[in-house]
Amino acid sequence: MTYKLKIGSGRSISHLEKELSRNFQWLQERGYALNIKCEDIGKDHYLVITLQGSSDSRFFRVKDIIYIFKYQLAEVLAEEILTFWENDLVRKLVEKKYRRLPEAEKDALLQKALGFLQKCNDNESLNMLMRFGRKNRIARRIFDHLHQTDLLVIDGFINFCLRDYLTEIKFAVELASEEIKNEKEYNEFIKLLRYFVDSQAPRILEVNLMVNDAGLFYMWDGEGNYIEDKYIDYYVDDIVVNNVNLDDILVSILITIAPRRVVLHGPGKVPDNQSLQVIKKVFRDRIFTCGGCERCAGVVPRGQA
Template sequence: MTYKLKIITDGDRLLDLLQDNFSWLQERGYNLGIKVDREENASIINLELQGYTLDRYFNQDDIIYIFKHQMSELLAEYIAETWEKKLLWKEIIKNYKVISDQDKQIVYYKSLEFLRLYNNNDSINLLLNFSRKNKIANKILKYIEDNDFLVIEGFINFCMQDYLTEIKFAIELAYEELRNEKEYNEFIKLLRYFVETQPPRVFEVNLFMKEDGLFYLWDGNGVKIEEKYIDYYLDDIIMNDTSLDDVLISILITISPQKIVLHNTSAIDYSEPVEIIKKVFNEKIVNCSNCDRCLKLKSQIEQ
């Protein structure tokens, strides 16, 4: 029995994978011959599966089918591991010429992350990546069932349009995220400039924020200060045009205090408004270490 398959690709990574993954063939009396020819930037890999055995469980057609199936999985792994990065970069260079080289690199790494880290859960990531590779493997298996000649780049370009669409979508997401980050950073810079160029209306502001977004503000003497400012935004709040988070940030920007004491930090440390406040006021932020008023408010909330 003889089965032949010719694969054209670039580099030596596929050759390494081939040499590491078919030891089981020898155990069943078969030999996988691997011959490599070099042409410019291409590696032409000639595979020849030979052998004959009286295996009680598998006949020769079974061995060929198992080999094709494993070869398809190996090529899918190879494409996802090696070609995916090339395809991402090629697409970025082609369609995002106007952005800087530094931004191209950022988009590249973000899009790669989108493709491989869909979810915060590692198990879900493994499952989704397996599903993606499995789709590639199935396409390859169908192709080599009827063909003994496979050009990796040509196969990707002409037989895997859904995979290329997925790559383009990941890049679009990455580029959009980069734009949003830049807009966000410009917004923070603008707020910092505003805070730094106007005199403080109150020296110290204390902020106690609940997990649901409700907040309490008082000055260094313990006097409430939020009510007169909230009245200004009351109509917008009622009409749902302005969130409490936006109101809080606007009040603090308007007051521009020299010092902001954050209370109940364990509950609010990673909330979006608090992150913005920290970035805008930076060195003016102080964390409370369970003061009496803080403990009293926590006690009232828990009741």
């Protein structure tokens, strides 16, 4: 039996020779010889792959061996696309759609888009599972293609047979662009809040803040007097009519007071919710964390100094 096919590309694929030899070890152990020859035709590069041998096994017919060969080849090429082509595919799309951006912003966009494609979840096992699913879909398309023809040009195959994969890449780039835009707007918002805080005199020098896991907050001054009630009354209409949440109210109160010190309290680790993240970025070196007090331990009732 002799079976031959050709893999081509506009870029060098000579590194595939070693990978193919390693992945076809199962066939080689059963007496099949794998010959890989590199050919350059103009600017195009090809690997001519020839599988030779005969099967004495009563379990595997010739067509079974060819099926296994194509299946393993599809797996190798799918991994090749994800490992060596994906970065370039994302980069080309970024260069095409956002060519007027400064290079630093293009690089940031590229890295964020690749992050969405490759590490979109904090759970590494889930990332691996999603990548495995993408690889399987690509491998299946390659496998089907190899059943129809003995020539596969990787560049053209990606452009014409992996439209759904290219759509995923396009979506990742657009999502990354939108997130970077939102990050810029958020950073401008933080700068504006810092300006408000820095440009006004503090109404209270020190504010002590405790936020529980449910998002409820308590504030008292340096002398232990609770202070939020007289400020929150100002926002009652917004809470009732405009459905403003407590996180926004908390940030607004602190911006209004503009304290020189904000001391964070809590029984154990202080919750890191969205409002506290904003407060830390706005007040920066004005933020202090309590090392442990009666209020942190929860032994002083509300309303008592």
